[in-house]
Amino acid sequence: MAKSETSVGSEDPSSSRPWESYHTVFTNAKAGMEGVDKEKVQRTVYEMSKGSKYFENEEKKEAYTKQKIENMRIQYSKLTAQDISHHQKIADKTILDLEATRDLSRIWLHVDMDAFYAAVETLCNPSLKGRPMAVGSMSMLSTANYEARKFGVRAAMPGFIARKLCPELLFVPVDFQKYNHYSNLTRKVFQKYDPNFLAASLDEAYLDITSVCKERGITSREVAEELRESVHFETGLTCSAGVAPNRLLAKVCSDINKPNGQFVLPNDRSAVVTFISSLPIRKIGGIGKVTERILKDVFGIATCEEMLQKSSFLCGLFSRSSADFFLSVGLGLGGTDTPQYRMRKSISNERTFSATKDEVLLFQKLVDLSEMLSADMIKEGLFGRTLTLKLKTASFEVRSRAVTLPSYISSSGDILKHASKLLKAEFPVSLRLMGLRMSHFSEDKNGIPPDPTQKTLSSFILSGDASGGKTSDYRPLVSDVCDNTFSVDENCCPTYCAETSCDLRDSSMENQASDSTSSCHVIGNINEELNETVVPQSSEPQPKVHEPTDTDHTIKSDKVDSCMGQLEASSCARWEAGVNCADDEAGSVSDQKQLFRWVDDYKCPICGIELPPSFIEERQEHSDFHLAEKLQGEESGNHHRSFMPQQRAAQRGHTGSSSRQKKKQKPSPTASKYVPIDAFFVKTNQNF
DNA sequence: GGGACGAGAGTCG
DNA sequence: TTCCACGACTCTCGTCCC
Numbered sequence: 001m002a003k004s005e006t007s008v009g010s011e012d013p014s015s016s017r018p019w020e021s022y023h024t025v026f027t028n029a030k031a032g033m034e035g036v037d038k039e040k041v042q043r044t045v046y047e048m049s050k051g052s053k054y055f056e057n058e059e060k061k062e063a064y065t066k067q068k069i070e071n072m073r074i075q076y077s078k079l080t081a082q083d084i085s086h087h088q089k090i091a092d093k094t095i096l097d098l099e100a101t102r103d104l105s106r107i108w109l110h111v112d113m114d115a116f117y118a119a120v121e122t123l124c125n126p127s128l129k130g131r132p133m134a135v136g137s138m139s140m141l142s143t144a145n146y147e148a149r150k151f152g153v154r155a156a157m158p159g160f161i162a163r164k165l166c167p168e169l170l171f172v173p174v175d176f177q178k179y180n181h182y183s184n185l186t187r188k189v190f191q192k193y194d195p196n197f198l199a200a201s202l203d204e205a206y207l208d209i210t211s212v213c214k215e216r217g218i219t220s221r222e223v224a225e226e227l228r229e230s231v232h233f234e235t236g237l238t239c240s241a242g243v244a245p246n247r248l249l250a251k252v253c254s255d256i257n258k259p260n261g262q263f264v265l266p267n268d269r270s271a272v273v274t275f276i277s278s279l280p281i282r283k284i285g286g287i288g289k290v291t292e293r294i295l296k297d298v299f300g301i302a303t304c305e306e307m308l309q310k311s312s313f314l315c316g317l318f319s320r321s322s323a324d325f326f327l328s329v330g331l332g333l334g335g336t337d338t339p340q341y342r343m344r345k346s347i348s349n350e351r352t353f354s355a356t357k358d359e360v361l362l363f364q365k366l367v368d369l370s371e372m373l374s375a376d377m378i379k380e381g382l383f384g385r386t387l388t389l390k391l392k393t394a395s396f397e398v399r400s401r402a403v404t405l406p407s408y409i410s411s412s413g414d415i416l417k418h419a420s421k422l423l424k425a426e427f428p429v430s431l432r433l434m435g436l437r438m439s440h441f442s443e444d445k446n447g448i449p450p451d452p453t454q455k456t457l458s459s460f461i462l463s464g465d466a467s468g469g470k471t472s473d474y475r476p477l478v479s480d481v482c483d484n485t486f487s488v489d490e491n492c493c494p495t496y497c498a499e500t501s502c503d504l505r506d507s508s509m510e511n512q513a514s515d516s517t518s519s520c521h522v523i524g525n526i527n528e529e530l531n532e533t534v535v536p537q538s539s540e541p542q543p544k545v546h547e548p549t550d551t552d553h554t555i556k557s558d559k560v561d562s563c564m565g566q567l568e569a570s571s572c573a574r575w576e577a578g579v580n581c582a583d584d585e586a587g588s589v590s591d592q593k594q595l596f597r598w599v600d601d602y603k604c605p606i607c608g609i610e611l612p613p614s615f616i617e618e619r620q621e622h623s624d625f626h627l628a629e630k631l632q633g634e635e636s637g638n639h640h641r642s643f644m645p646q647q648r649a650a651q652r653g654h655t656g657s658s659s660r661q662k663k664k665q666k667p668s669p670t671a672s673k674y675v676p677i678d679a680f681f682v683k684t685n686q687n688f
Numbered sequence: 689g690g691g692a693c694g695a696g697a698g699t700c701g
Numbered sequence: 702t703t704c705c706a707c708g709a710c711t712c713t714c715g716t717c718c719c
Contacts, residue, residue, distance in 0.1 A: 054705055064697095140706045142701095155701085158705040201701050286711095288699050319713075348708060386693085396705085402694055435707085693717085699710085 041152035041165060048161050057396035065290055072298045075317050084312050091311035091327065098328050103245070103336040104267045107220045109193075109207045110242045110250035111227065113186065114259035116203035118145035119237050120182050121172045133170040134162055139352075142174055146259065179203075185235045193227055196338050198247075206247050208338055224262045245272065248334025252283050276332035277305040284329050295326075304329050343441070347382060348390075349373055350435025355394035357430035366419055369436045374412035377438060383408035384438035387415060389422040392433035401425065408442045 049055045079087075113119065117135040122128045122145065132148035134141045138159035148154075151166035163169050183202040190197045194207035209223050216223075224241040231239050238260040242253025245267045256263040265275055281304055282292045295301040298317075299310045307314065307330030315323045328334075349372045356362065377384065387409075388402040401422040409415060419436055 048704075052704070058705095136706085138703050142706085156706085160704050163703090204701075286699065290698060321712075344709085345711095346709065350707060352706060388694090398696080400695060404693065433706090437708090689719105691717105691719090694715090696713090698712085701708095 036150065036152045038152075044152075044164050045157075045161055048164055053395050060397075065293060068290075069294055069297045072294060072317060076298055076313060079313070079316055083316060087316035088312035091315045091323075094315065094324060094327055095308065095311065095331065098324070098331055098333060102269070102331070102333060104269065104272075105210070106208055106245060106336045107210045107213055107267060108244055108247050108250040108336070109209045109220065109224055109227070110244075110247065110254040111186075111190065111205050111207065111231070111239050112241075112254045112258070113203035113231075113237060113239045115143055115145050116182075116237070117143045117174065117179055118148075118172075120178050121175075123182075123236050124178060125172075128170065128172070131170055132166050132168055133172060134159070135172050135174055137171065137173065138163070182235050182237065186231050186237070186239070189227065189230045189234055192230075193223065198338070206250065209243075221262070221264045224264065228260075228262065244334075246332075246334030246336045248285065248329075249275070249332060250334075251285055252279065255283070272332040276330070277303065279304045281307070281329070286325065287329075304332070306330075344380070344382075345441070346437050346439035347373065347376055347380065347384070348388075348435055348437030349376065350390055350433060352392070352433045355430050355432040357394075357428055359427055362423065362431060362434065363420070365434050366423055366436075367416060369434060370416035370419055371412045373436045373438060374410060374415055377410040382438070383410045383442040384440055385409065385442075386438065386440040387418050387422070388437040388439070389419055390433070390435035390437065391423075391426060391429070391431055394430040394432050396432070399426070404440065410438075 049058075118133060121133065121135055128145075130147060132145065132151060132153065134144040134148050134153055136142040136159055141153070141155055141157050141159055141162055143155045144153045144157075144162070148162070148166055148169055151169070153162040153166050153169060159171060179202050186203075187197075187199065187205070190199075190205050190207055193209055193212050196208070198206040200206060207227075209220060212218075212223055213220055218226075220243040224243055228239055228241055231237065240254050240258040240260060241262040242250045242256065242265075243262070244250040244253050244265040249265055249272065253263040253265050265271060280302060281287050281295055284304065287295075299306075299313055301307060301310055307326045311323075311327055311330070314326045318326065349369060351365065351369065353365065385406075385408045386402055386404045388400050391399045391401070393399070403418055403422060405418065409418075415436065415438070423434075
């Protein structure tokens with residue numbers, strides 16, 4: 001619903017009003033924020049941010065942006081008359097080419113629900129009506145109603161700052177089930193006007209209403225009015241609409257008479273040119289805080305029209321695609337075709353928590369993220385081969401580390417295996433956020449891994465083949481359970497100390513959550529997910545590849561202490577007893593399964609996990625994993641835990657990261673982050 | 689030189 | 702008391718390898 005923006009001006013010690021240089025989006029004009037005491041908001045945001053790690057990081061980012069601007073100014077000043085003339089020719093030709101693509105034959109309507117989440121909550125709980133209310137948590141708001149906006153409260157604002165601005169503010173936790181329900185109702189309406197409408201988010205959509213206008217012989221204004229009435233009738237919610245010859249302009253138009261209003265820009269070139277001439281560049285989607293500053297501070301461009309006036313400089317200092325974008329904005333051009341279905345390009349999840357450098361806790365979070373990502377991928381039938389680990393340090397520095405694999409993966413075990421290596425390389429580090437993203441998906445829509453050597457665990461068990469080419473993929477991490485340390489070396493999968501083998505979710509993610517309000521947006525979601533993990537639903541059909549790492553133990557937090565001791569003393573011992581005894585027998589699969597009888601009918605004899613008797617499928621799966629481990633162990637003829645690292649590496653085989661090993665010799669990104677600025681801006685590295 | 693890849697940054701809702 | 706999210710996309714640049 002919102003984006004967060006804050007930039008810190010270099011504080012002038014002599015200034016008695018330092019907050020004035022602390023520019024935040026919170027002080028920008030937005031629908032419903034007319035008449036807000038901007039200075040009070042700015043001062044409050046500044047006072048509550050000053051001195052924090054977040055603030056310090058914003059200062060760093062501000063310095064980086066300033067350096068960018070300075071470099072561009074230098075480039076700008078170096079342009080000779082000859083250069084400018086040369087770039088002007090290129091610009092003129094580009095403008096002609098772009099103008100030739102202008103299409104005024106389509107009528108696009110952008111519809112934007114008014115304060116959607118807040119409106120839905122009010123609809124469901126009328127007692128909220130007329131009271132300042134925000135959807136979100138103490139750490140972050142998703143949106144705020146118009147009563148709250150009068151105080152300067154708005155989306156993407158931290159809740160604790162919002163409460164300072166408006167002490168009576170009511171907080172309502174995010175409930176996506178509700179929003180999805182109402183979003184679907186609105187989409188049913190949209191479909192009547194354009195069966196191929198483009199949903200931009202839960203509360204926004206683009207409709208090509210050209211056909212409706214023609215077929216029904218009504219104007220676009222009438223269509224917009226009718227659609228808005230229809231949405232209100234079906235949902236009880238209001239929305240705003242913008243009509244224009246293309247999507248870019250329609251989006252701008254829908255914001256003009258918000259809330260519960262509309263604006264129509266005629267399909268006429270002169271009307272478009274007039275409209276765009278005085279339009280502030282920041283109104284354009286794709287031009288954010290940084291780009292706006294660069295264009296203003298370096299080129300003196302504040303309106304879209306000025307893009308054309310400075311076209312030679314834009315062509316001279318920006319990349320071709322960036323310059324083309326700026327010039328098309330200056331001409332008021334935008335998308336007019338209905339794009340074909342676009343395949344998802346990545347899938348990710350990330351979680352914020354209280355900053356910690358405890359490697360055990362961090363690894364546990366990685367386990368959780370791997371399972372979440374795997375579940376999402378399996379749900380969507382995706383297999384990916386590029387895994388990116390995202391980290392945010394305690395000082396808010398964001399890092400990403402990626403690896404591209406030779407084969408496609410989706411199982412939590414595979415994800416964890418590769419993510420662990422990436423994470424280990426960053427230690428020691430204090431983190432407040434971790435995330436995993438998978439990209440480079442398989443073209444195969446049937447959900448079959450294109451790598452024929454990659455077996456699923458179920459096929460592995462069913463076939464009884466423990467010697468497949470990729471058995472190492474399922475090498476149980478618990479095999480190293482007696483290493484008594486979480487260690488990942490260059491060639492080694494992460495292993496985990498038996499002492500830390502309990503599920504630490506409750507303590508690591510709930511107790512450490514940055515927000516103590518259980519009903520908060522982010523943390524609330526985490527809790528839900530965790531609850532699902534702790535008490536698995538037997539109805540879930542997800543084919544979990546549940547590698548029996550010790551971190552897979554789903555033991556509730558109140559049992560962590562006993563679990564810690566129990567596993568240290570007994571988990572290894574039971575593993576020894578169970579597996580080694582079974583080795584001796586080495587009988588049929590069914591015989592071997594007998595070895596995995598659940599203690600007291602609910603406790604796994606191998607690892608100590610507790611699953612009630614009613615969790616039949618989960619218990620069966622769990623037993624199967626141990627069985628698979630054992631089969632692998634037998635096949636290899638060795639006990640994994642006795643492997644030397646080199647042997648383990650050899651058994652695991654190629655992981656795909658070798659081709660990029662040399663990259664690791666580069667200076668650390670932390671060090672390089674602010675260094676190569678001069679090199680960066682021969683052409684700017686902005687993305688447009 | 690060009691493609692693939694990794695990392696960082698910016699933007700949006 | 703609480704102290705700045707999450708998921709997705711795009712672009713740019715540097716490095717490596719063929």
